[in-house]
Amino acid sequence: MLPEQREVLDEIIVKIRAGRIRRRTFLERAMVAGLSSSAAISLLEACGGSSNSQGGNGAAKNLVWQSENDSTPTYKNLVDTFNKTVGQQKGIHVTWNNGPTGGGDELLTKYTTALRARSSTMDVMSIDIIYPAQFGASEWTNPITDSQWPASERDKYLQGPIKGCTYQNKIWAAPYRTDLGILYYRKDLVPNPPATYDDMVNQAKGASPSKIKYGYVWQGSQYEGLVCDFVEVVHGYGGEVIDANNNVVVNSPEALQALTQMVNWVGTISPTAVTTYTEEPARLTWQNGDSAFMRNWPYAYVQSNDPKQSKVADKFDIASLPHGGKGTAGHSAIGGWNLAINAFSKNPDEAWEFVHYMLQPDAQKGGAINASWTVTLQSVYDDPDVQSKQPLFTKLKPILQNALPRPVSARYADVTKVIQQYVYQALKKQVTPAQALSSLESGLKPLVTSS
Template sequence: MVPEQREALDESITWMRAGRMSRRRFLERMATLGLTSTAAVSLLEACGGSANSPTGNGAATNLVWQSEQDSTPTYRQLVQTFNETIGHQKGIHVTWNQGPSNTNDLLSKYTNMLRAKDASIDILSIDIVYPAQFAASQWIRPISDSQWPVSEREKYLAGPLKGCTYKGQIWAAPFRTDVGLIYYRTDLVSTPPATWDQLTSTAQQQQSHAKYGYVWQGAQYEGLVCNFVEVLYGYGGRVLDPNDPTQVRVNSPEGRQALERMVSWVGTISPEAVTTYMEDPARLVWQNGDAVFMRNWPYAYLLSNDPNQSQIKGKFAITGMPHGGSNSTGHSSLGGWNLSINAFSPHAEPAWEFIKYLLQPPAQKKAMIEASQTTTLKSLYDDHDVLNRAPLFGQLKPILETAEPRPVSPRYTDVSDAIQRQVYQALRREKSPDEALRDLEEALKKFSNSYPA
């Protein structure tokens, strides 16, 4: 919505409450504003009385939540429940906007909107890699300790919280997360690999039983960043200093070990074509029974156990990322979505009420059970109902506890692009690992010189 559309929306709701607009006219006007019929009916239901408040006087505060894409009814139902309960009590009504299938489209929408200081969306779902960038641009509001005390935040997974933190301040609330996993064939591998050396040697030994030893995401896109940092973190390296994003750490002995290991896989335990693989191409090779190991996200678990499309149902398990060198702990890369408040919205407090509702056990549990979303409230990974419906979540808990975000930077888009280009050139053997890391270091230092103060 542009500001004019938002103004027309508020005006229409006011007229409905005052009895000055018919139901038919209201729905027609909502269609001209670009609202879906579901959103319009939700608004209409909220307009049933003279107000959306327990006393029936005064107009409701109308909020708009722009989410990522949800292919289930879950987000719509969560909004409806809020509007009928907490929203009704506090005079708040939320309209949900479905997100696009391409997350880059959503980023473009936010960028154009927020550069114009547009307040037409109050609550923004943003990818795990963008809180620092949005915070540095002053596009989102910080979440204060009084709103969300440390004692409450401690109930949520540490990794997603790190991704929402910039300069010691929380800028978004982590609603759902995602985590990189190693899938392995239990009919070929008796013990999951603890180190990258073990994964490599086991893949070599078992390759006579499968076409490939290891498939992963080596194409030049965001997935390659996730794969690279998982190997890098496993060797104890970092792209940027976690406490100071202006300090570049990638060109290190650990960085060299990690990139040399990845390059060594291409054409040996991994196909040459792995440099074209994204998530689904790797998954399809794996499901056909053509790989001993695969790196992918939790979404591949149910698909790999579907007998209608998988040759390996019941023949695999998952584990966390291996470690390497002198390091003793592996770290999976985090994905996920966070809830933030538009800095230009005049409704910061009502927006926080809705975000707080989404963080509570009932909403988080519903997202886990009905949408298979990996939410962030730690206690739910031991919840009887959740584990009965989706035992995978019990296996994810220890992996999530050691997972780490991708580099936190106010210029993440540039950081990601530089990692993609240099790591990809190394995988294609267009550069040596040393050259790629040196060039990556130089590029990242240029970005760090232009970070906001």
């Protein structure tokens, strides 16, 4: 929302409450300012102007929430419910702006342009899990305090997403929905999922090529998905990339075992072309019935189980990612979107009221049922209504509880490029795993010490 649009909305809100304009004029001006007809009507109702009466609901504050793209009616419905309940009670109205279909990069550009100008045109912002540290370090978002969100309440949520939003011991965004890497396996070929990566290799070799074309497909291209896959294997072996004290610890025996394992997959249990795979090529190979195992996100579950488009419908199940070496559990990499409060907002307290509403059971359950989002409130996964409508959720809770974030850094955009570069070189056998980790350590240290 542009500043001039915000000014128009503020002006007509004041006038409708003072009885200086009628309902029709309010709606016309709101739509000229860029609101849809439904959003304009919702705003009118929140102002107490559902008829041509001169009544109002007091000094309501109009907030703008910029979300990521939602192709479902879920966010709209949640905002409408807030405006009619909490908003009416506390004099708050939220206008929702849907995000671009182009994805997170386009949205990040919009945020950085506005926030560098100290713009207050957005009060609440949906930000990707990899950016809370950057926004916090830049003082673009307000930290969420213990008085707002006490530890006794935070304990009810998945801890991995909260860790991903934490930088220098402060929480810079509230995790609404998360995402996680999971292992898909053909239960007609592999009776039980593998506990370790060595088990998976042995099972894959037993199935491929005698029974199926490939043993394992995953995301090996040089992009963000490779970072997710890499940190999952490193965490599974008990290693880390950057530790909790902001030290680069990737050049370790555990990480060497992990990267060596990944390099050995290429051209053996995985096709050589896996170094070109992103999520979709992996999914399509899997759905065509050409692989015994796949690492992917939960979105692939419904499509893989649709007999109209999948040859593996009813032939597979999901499990936690394996572990290896000294590791005792598999750890999924976390994705997802989080709600941050603009540090330049003129209504930070009211913005927190909306963020807090989005964390509550009804809003979390709504996201799970209506959009299949893996939300962050743990009790949602035990809810009978959710389980009946989203059977996948019965399997996800134990996997989510072990999920961990990618390296948390205020310079994540630079960190990820360095990881992608050297891990990819190892997968392509241009350097040894040991050389790749040494270069990765050298490349990360200046980024971490300067953040």
